[in-house]
Amino acid sequence: MIDLWAKDLLVAWRTRSEVALSVAAPLVLLALASWIFTPTGRDLPVALIAADPDAPAVARFEEALTSRDGEPLYLRVVTREPATAEHLLTSGEVVAVLTLPAGFGDGQSRVDVVTFNAMADLEKNVRMSLLRAVGRFNANERDGAPLLTAKVVDPRPIVLTRPGWFAGSMVIYALLFVGFLWGGIGIAREFEGGTVRVLRVAPVTGLRMALGKVFAPGVAALGTAAVVAGVGVVTTDLWFRGDWTAQVAVLLATALLACSSGAFLGLLARRYYLMMPIAGLLAVVLWFVGGGFSDLTLARGTLLYSVAQALPTTYAFRAHFAVLQGGGWRQIGGDVAVVALSALAAFAVVVVAMRRRIG
Amino acid sequence: MWSIVEADLRLWLRMPQAVLVSVLVPLVVLILPALAGTVGTGYTVAVVDDQPAEIRAALMTSPYLRTVVMSRADAAVAIARGEVAGAFDSVGSELILSVAPYGNDDVRRNLVMRQQAVLAELNVARLIERDVPHVVLKERGLLQSMPTDQAYLAAGALVFAGLFSGLANTAYVTAREWEQRTIRGSLTSPVPVCAVLGSKLLTGTLQSLLGVAVAYGFVTLALDVLPVGNPWLLAAALLATVAGSGSLGLVVGVRFGKTVPAVLFSVVVSLAAWFVGGGFAPITLEPPELQTLARVLPPTYALAAGQHLVNGGSAVPVLAATTGIAALSVIVALAVSTTMVRRVGGAS
Numbered sequence: 001m002i003d004l005w006a007k008d009l010l011v012a013w014r015t016r017s018e019v020a021l022s023v024a025a026p027l028v029l030l031a032l033a034s035w036i037f038t039p040t041g042r043d044l045p046v047a048l049i050a051a052d053p054d055a056p057a058v059a060r061f062e063e064a065l066t067s068r069d070g071e072p073l074y075l076r077v078v079t080r081e082p083a084t085a086e087h088l089l090t091s092g093e094v095v096a097v098l099t100l101p102a103g104f105g106d107g108q109s110r111v112d113v114v115t116f117n118a119m120a121d122l123e124k125n126v127r128m129s130l131l132r133a134v135g136r137f138n139a140n141e142r143d144g145a146p147l148l149t150a151k152v153v154d155p156r157p158i159v160l161t162r163p164g165w166f167a168g169s170m171v172i173y174a175l176l177f178v179g180f181l182w183g184g185i186g187i188a189r190e191f192e193g194g195t196v197r198v199l200r201v202a203p204v205t206g207l208r209m210a211l212g213k214v215f216a217p218g219v220a221a222l223g224t225a226a227v228v229a230g231v232g233v234v235t236t237d238l239w240f241r242g243d244w245t246a247q248v249a250v251l252l253a254t255a256l257l258a259c260s261s262g263a264f265l266g267l268l269a270r271r272y273y274l275m276m277p278i279a280g281l282l283a284v285v286l287w288f289v290g291g292g293f294s295d296l297t298l299a300r301g302t303l304l305y306s307v308a309q310a311l312p313t314t315y316a317f318r319a320h321f322a323v324l325q326g327g328g329w330r331q332i333g334g335d336v337a338v339v340a341l342s343a344l345a346a347f348a349v350v351v352v353a354m355r356r357r358i359g
Numbered sequence: 360m361w362s363i364v365e366a367d368l369r370l371w372l373r374m375p376q377a378v379l380v381s382v383l384v385p386l387v388v389l390i391l392p393a394l395a396g397t398v399g400t401g402y403t404v405a406v407v408d409d410q411p412a413e414i415r416a417a418l419m420t421s422p423y424l425r426t427v428v429m430s431r432a433d434a435a436v437a438i439a440r441g442e443v444a445g446a447f448d449s450v451g452s453e454l455i456l457s458v459a460p461y462g463n464d465d466v467r468r469n470l471v472m473r474q475q476a477v478l479a480e481l482n483v484a485r486l487i488e489r490d491v492p493h494v495v496l497k498e499r500g501l502l503q504s505m506p507t508d509q510a511y512l513a514a515g516a517l518v519f520a521g522l523f524s525g526l527a528n529t530a531y532v533t534a535r536e537w538e539q540r541t542i543r544g545s546l547t548s549p550v551p552v553c554a555v556l557g558s559k560l561l562t563g564t565l566q567s568l569l570g571v572a573v574a575y576g577f578v579t580l581a582l583d584v585l586p587v588g589n590p591w592l593l594a595a596a597l598l599a600t601v602a603g604s605g606s607l608g609l610v611v612g613v614r615f616g617k618t619v620p621a622v623l624f625s626v627v628v629s630l631a632a633w634f635v636g637g638g639f640a641p642i643t644l645e646p647p648e649l650q651t652l653a654r655v656l657p658p659t660y661a662l663a664a665g666q667h668l669v670n671g672g673s674a675v676p677v678l679a680a681t682t683g684i685a686a687l688s689v690i691v692a693l694a695v696s697t698t699m700v701r702r703v704g705g706a707s
Contacts, residue, residue, distance in 0.1 A: 017615070021623040028627055032634040035649055039468070042646045061494070070475060071468040089501060090673070092643045108487075109494045117500030118641045118666065119511040124423060125644070128472045130496055135479030138486060138493045145491045146452060147482045148414075150474055154458040154467060165463035185619070269376050273531055273618045277384045277523070280626035285390050295462030297444045298469075300403045301425060304394040321461075 008186045008216030022181060022220070025280065026174040026228045033293070034163035034236070043076035044129060045093065047085030050100040057105025057141075064137035065098075065130075073129050092116050095126045105141070160237065160325065167232025168324050169292030172317050174225040175251065176258045177283035182217030183262020184275035190358075191270040199358050206355035210263065213354075214347065217259040225251060243328035250323060250332065253339040254316040260346035267353045290314040291321070312342035360550060363558035364565070367532055371566055381528070381566060385520035385574035392516050393582055396509020402470060403427065405434040405446035414449050417481050423473045445470045447477075454478050506670035513584045515638030518600055518665035520574040521567065522632060522658055525601035526608040527625040529563025533612025533696075534621040546700070553697045560602070560609050560689065567601045578669075588668030596668055596678055600661040603685035604629070606692030613696045632658035637666070657684040 012019060048065070050058045068074050078094060079085050088094040099112040113130060117123040139147055160168070190196040199209065232238040240247055262279065269275055287293065289304065290313045299305040308314040319335035329336075371377050403425045406418045419426045427443065434446040438459045444466060446457045456474045458467050486493040506514075533556070536542040545555045575597075578584050586593050608625060615621040635649060636642070636659035642650050653659045660680040667674035 015617075015619065017617070017620040018623060021620055021627060025623075025627050025630075028631055029634075032631060036634055036639070036645055038465070042644075045643070071471045073472075092641055095643055105492070105494075107492050109492075110497050111494055113496050113498045115498060115500050116641070116643065117502050117505040118670070118672070119506055120508045121511075122641050122644060123500065123505055125472075127498065128423065128476045131476040131479040132472065134494050134496055135475060135482055138479070138482055141492060141494075142486065143491050145486055145489045147485060148449075148452050148454050148478055150471075150478050151453045151455045152458065152467075152471055152474070153455060154460075156460050159467060160463045162463050162465040165465070269380075271374065271376055273622050274376050274380045276619065276622040276626055277380055277527060280623075280630070281384055281387045284630065285387055288391055289394055295444075295466055297441050297459055297461050298402050298466060299398045300442065300444075303397040307394055325461075 003212070005212045005215045005219075008182075008213065009219060011189070012182065012216070012220055019220070022178050023174075023224050023227055025177055026170045026224065027231060029173065029284070029287075030166055030170045030228065030232070033166045037166075037293075038162045039072040042072075043074045044095045044126060045078040045088075046075050047079045047081075047088060047094045047097040048077045048100070049080060049082050049085055049097065050104065051102035052100075052104065053080065055104060057109075058100055060140065061100065061104070061111075061133075061137050064140065065133040067133070067136055069136070070132060073125055075129050075133060089114060089116055092118060095122065096130065098130075156325075158241075163235075164232070164237040164239075165321075166292075167228070167236045167238040168321060169287060169317060170232065171225045171229045171251070172254055172290075172313075172320050173283055173287040173292055174228045175221045175254045175316075176286055176313060177279055178221040178224045179217055179255055179258025180262040180265065180279035180283055181275060182220045183214065183259040184266030184269060184279060185262075185272045186213050186217055187263050187266030188270050188272035188275055192272055196358060206351050206358070209358065210347065210351045210354050213263050214256065214259045214350065217262060218255045221255045221258060222251065225255075238324070240324060241326040242323035246327070246329050246332055246336070247320075247323045249336050250316060250319045250339070253336055253343050254313075254320075257312060257316070257339055257343035257346055260343060260350050263350045264346060264353060267350070267357055286311065286313045287317075290317040292317050295321075312339055315339050360554040360558045360561075363545065363550070363555060364562050367558070367562040368565060371532075371562075378569070381524065381570040382573045384523065385516075385570045386577055388516045388519055388523075389513065389574060389577050389582070392509050392512030395512055396507060396582070398508070402444045402473065404470070404473075405429050405437050405443045407431050407434050407446065407448040410449045413484070414447075414454065414481065417477050417484075418447050421473065421477050423476065447474070454481070502671050504671065506666075509582060510584045510670050511666065512639065513578045513582050514665045514669035515633065515662055517571075517574050517578050517669065518597070518658075518662045519629065519633045519638055521571050521597045521600035522604045522661065523625065523629040524567030524570045525563060525604035526611070526629050527622050528566040529560055529605035529608030530612040530615070530621040530625050531608075531618050532562050532566070533559045533609055534615055534618045535612075537613075537616035538618055542700075552700050553693055556609060556613070556693055556696050556700065559612070560605050560692070563605045563608055564598075564601050567605070568598075571597050571601060584669065586669045587671045588674050592674065592678060593665070593668040596661065596664040596674075596681055599682045599685035600658075600665075603657055603661065603681070603688045606685070606688035609692045609696050610699070613699050632656060633662075635659070636662040638662050657681075657688065660684060 085097045096115045315335040315338040319332035322331045406426045406428050408428050437443045441461045448455045642653045663677040664681045
């Protein structure tokens with residue numbers, strides 16, 4: 001068992017470009033996801049065309065439109081020229097063109113808006129930002145009429161930012177990706193290189209063989225997760241606030257689940273190049289579906305939510321985030337049990353499959 | 360040249376796992392739009408029943424909320440358990456949003472924006488009632504029918520299937536020659552180096568077509584996303600995407616000379632191109648620096664062509680750009696990889 005473990009680690013160490021790319025994958029995904037899906041620090045570009053550009057009400061509307069009160073996404077006026085506005089809207093360089101009529105601000109005024117509706121989610125963001133701006137303008141101009149105001153109640157002293165969330169989820173993603181990849185490659189290499197014949201005559205039981213084949217990628221997966229966690233802690237507001245024993249249990253159970261599943265996939269694929277797309281894309285899909293991209297509370301009642309509940313990896317993400325936000329065994333005991341039992345089941349399947357295919 | 364393509368394809372067809380992966384990879388990727396599309400833009404929130412009817416109605420008719428009406432006590436329990444993302448209540452002239460103690464600041468931001476939008480509409484109704492001067496929005500979209508999130512993501516995933524397959528398949532068939540040391544035999548044959556490499560690119564492209572076809576079938580049949588553009592133009596765009604990314608795969612395969620890093624590189628690069636190029640959301644939503652980067656990357660144009668041909672819009676300029684870039688990429692990749700092979704003499 002130890003020999004197999006050491007051999008696989010040595011092979012991995014000799015292929016350093018593969019190790020580097022395995023570590024790079026979650027880091028690249030973290031950088032891109034944080035950069036693309038964090039709205040802070042960017043504005044939605046709009047065009048503002050006014051029939052009376054010098055009217056005081058137009059200036060007040062623009063002020064309300066571009067105000068940075070409240071939550072992003074904020075709006076920014078990039079052009080006031082009709083011809084430029086049309087061109088920029090067609091090419092998607094502005095998200096909306098707003099046209100203010102003559103006499104804007106006198107009585108009821110209608111703002112004509114043409115949105116770049118290339119996607120429902122984008123249109124929703126634009127519309128909500130515009131409604132907020134109109135709400136602000138109307139509140140300023142209300143002339144004493146009683147209006148509703150907003151209040152937000154959030155009991156949390158600290159709220160994880162989205163980059164911090166992504167960094168946390170990338171720790172689990174790294175375990176899944178590297179576990180699938182190296183768990184699968186370790187087995188597939190034996191078949192592809194013909195060394196499986198040596199294993200077949202070696203005096204090792206299926207259990208020991210499986211342990212050796214799962215422990216080596218386990219070390220790689222936990223090492224990669226540690227690197228990702230370190231990068232997350234340094235570059236984002238990620239911090240491990242909860243019970244550290246619970247955190248270790250989540251990570252170990254997830255690593256065992258990923259490596260066992262990877263070994264099983266390796267036994268099925270038996271070609272190591274096949275394992276790379278399988279591992280890469282499966283890990284991304286599980287990350288997305290399991291709540292790594294966004295909290296699944298938002299998706300309750302949808303097919304996505306139902307599918308997520310059937311996947312053990314979802315419980316790994318949930319337990320991990322609960323611990324990150326200060327939770328302990330009481331909150332995550334059930335989730336860890338699901339992950340650990342799934343991992344043991346996957347490992348048992350690997351042992352049986354190894355006995356049949358190799359032992 | 361044809362004999363090399365034939366031999367490579369025969370080898371590929373003899374490995375059922377390889378053929379299966381070519382088909383399964385796009386299908387796995389398409390799970391994303393299939394599932395993410397069901398979420399839509401609505402967040403599940405509790406609406407307290409004991410509040411004015413006008414406020415309840417405004418919350419319940421908001422297109423951005425999935426509402427569950429319940430008592431104040433039940434709403435508090437649902438929030439604590441994470442059964443809803445938040446709860447809306449009102450006291451006096453305040454519309455109160457209570458945020459569930461889960462999720463990140465982006466979840467809260469989205470909930471607050473929804474609160475502001477509902478508030479704006481409620482206040483406009485109050486101003487109209489009191490005949491006070493106010494502003495209303497009259498909206499229309501640039502596109503006649505707005506693509507759903509599922510349709511947008513499906514088009515992105517379809518192009519990604521082409522990007523990834525072209526890149527990974529070509530990188531693999533090329534690197535395998537070095538790994539199995541068969542490249543020496545090919546280079547000592549009377550076939551020119553350029554033709555040997557061209558055959559690798561052709562093999563990678565042909566292997567990718569199966570996965571792209573399956574992805575197209577899944578998008579149209581399972582997701583019911585029917586392309587509004589000309590299907591032949593869409594086929595041309597996907598072929599150009601495969602050939603263009605295959606060109607990069609050729610250079611990657613020669614450079615690495617090993618299948619594992621070459622395919623791993625393909626996974627990382629294609630995922631990055633999918634994210635940056637607007638596969639998940641229009642690049643208008645990206646930070647300005649990333650938009651600049653996206654506009655110089657060829658996959659962005661392939662993703663844009665796919666979007667226009669599947670969901671509507673002016674496809675001709677981006678399709679022309681995609682095919683032009685693909686043709687140029689093939690020429691450049693053949694020139695670069697031939698030079699690399701000649702320089703190292705087939706040894707890696």
